[in-house]
Amino acid sequence: MFNKRIFFSSALLASLMIGGWNQVSIAAAADGKALFEANCAVCHSMQPPPKSAPPVLGIALHYRKAFGTDRKAAIKHMVAFMQKPEATHSKLEPAAITRFGLMPAMTLSVNDLRTVSAWLWDQNDPKFTLPGNCK
């Protein structure tokens, strides 16, 4: 199989050589998306209709509401949640867990969890409104 990691590492190296630090976040964003597709997309769609979990745009919106502009704290919370999901730590509406059940713990490395969480936070779309199915 084509190795995504090697591809993204070379992309990172190439962008460092060509564009300096500016480009690094672009490569990191691509890595976050790849991690999402490989580990999360089986349950999470990007937007409604949901698969077996709340869609990414809804999660991103709830995390903006909970953390405001504190991206770092939001990412830290998501990483901790994914390592050990607990209903009392959820930033979604309680009905989301009633509807979908609690998310299983993820066994990715902390670095990968941080990368995919940062990517998820950045997906927030100001035009997105919650469908209101989890009230």
Ligand code: HEC
């Ligand atoms: C087996 C299905 C499944 C997989 C795989 C999965 N999730 Fe989830 N996830 C859920 C469900 C169900 C919920 C809603 C209930 C909850 O919050 O625990 C959820 C909720 C979340 C939340 C909100 C947590 C909160 O505050 O309640 C985040 C963030 C999240 N997922 C991110 C991810 C990321 C990133 C991945 C991949 C690394 C992933 N999930 C993989 C099922 C899954």
